[in-house]
Amino acid sequence: IEVEGAEPGDAVEVEFLEFKDMGWGWTAVIPGFGFLAQDSYTTPIDLSGPGLKIWKSDGEHSRATFGNIHVKVRNFPFPGVIGTALRAPGRWSTIPPRENGGNMDVKHLTVGSRVILPVFKRGALLSIGDTHLAQGDGEVCGSAIEAPLTVKLRVRLIKNAGISQPIFYFSKVKEMDYDEYLAYPGMSPNLWEASKIAVKGIISILSRYMTPLEAYMLSSATLDLKVSQVVDVPNWIVTAYFPLDVIEEREVREELRELDKVVG
Template sequence: MSIHAVRQSQSHVVWDNSIEPVLHIKSGETVTFDCLDASNGQITPNSTVDVINSLVVTQLDQVNGPVFVEGAAPGDTLQIDVLSVVPASWGWTACIPRFGLLADEFPEPALKIWKLDIENGVTYFDEEKKIKIPLKPFAGEMGVARGKKGAFSTIPPYATGGNLDTKHLTAGATLYLPVEVDGALFSIGDGHAAQGEGEVCGTAIETPMTVSVRLTVRKDRPYTKTPHFSTPKFSLDNEEYYCTTGVDSHMRIATRAAVRSMIDFLCAEHGFSRVEAYMLCSVVGDLRLHEVVDMPNYVVGMMIPRSILGASTKIKSRL
């Protein structure tokens, strides 16, 4: 079976079915993509916070491709088997003004550069406080071209995929996307070394990555109208969580309240600044819907594994 490669330079910043494919493959073949980080190389390991104000937003969230898969036609499903995802030795997390769930509360730019220990699969948020985070790399962007003519931003997700930012799409996962154009025109990018569900500040641990996927045309899944995926086996390993909640009749307000409460907790109990706590929530905090049926209110939770907080936790001795 042939193995193909797509270079860093073979990328685009919009979903547009008129973009010429950089590669033609047969169904079932494997492609390895060499991807820059979501800043499209604008942020480097030596960057300072000043870079945030000079980011060219139209160049963010580029994806590599597109790849034309022979036999794919509108109405089919493209099966994407994620075979491997290898991040770089560094990454970044940022607060970008006017971007993120609590953008109005965090108007100033912030930037954290991470050193990633690929061999051991960990990184430190704060080594002195022993805030150690396991690496769970995945591609935040995986998508196929839309059937509609025109250019569509890569920043939001669509029914055809795109910026899904779903942390479960690690190596061993399978993603299914509805095909709307001949050849599907698959692209991928936005490497994340770790991310909490929801990515609340708008960035995870953003990193360059090398990712390999197998692309297969499926004619037997007419029900795939939006992204579907299956995960590899995983367990919670008896993990303990600390959870804050938001309760409101408006889901966005409840979600903001849950995150805000977690920020307050992390600042009070662990001595973080508010922006540090906000970025930590984006990297390891998981947003969950706890209650959706007892109207008029929703209960949204923000959960952080207590093991992440390590020796810095004060609350541990109280429970």
């Protein structure tokens, strides 16, 4: 999208007004890609993939089966990618986010939210894509509930903004999207390693009900990684929160509430 009048040093504000899905989405493990792709897992479990899960959406929820478990996830649609053109010329990978925005995968950029992006090229050359129906904070397997969406947005030009990276405004964001969570803390002097410990802990528990690869994909769509503390040296804590509400089988939810059964 070329924004009329946009010049380097300006900014564009994008407000998300509406998302419409087409009734389906997918989550996949792509070999060599994802948070645990290069990890030497502590058990013989192979999480390298490939794996694919198809979801059906009714507009409000997305549903899929993992092992014998029926899963229903609330839709919070958003674009994984939104950004302006980079200052430097050339061909650039769309995988890493940069100062222009890009593949940020911030799940709160849904209806009512806004993002301000710096302008580095005349016209801003705004792009948007990689749309999702839902995602956990972390998108750990490398994909969320990927889905084709129609997006309605409002773009406003801010002259002489002088910003060097994106700024977000979120409206009506709840700390937790669901009512019940099973959580696993990862402890390490390295936040990256702490995150791995936390994710692998949840995958190990969910693997009692589905394959480890399915647990990895389900975690990517629903599990939230949160930094719990960065002050109690030498170990930091990152906690993985898995929402029990997404599991439709009541008996499975009841089992997971009983921590002695989880560890037994």
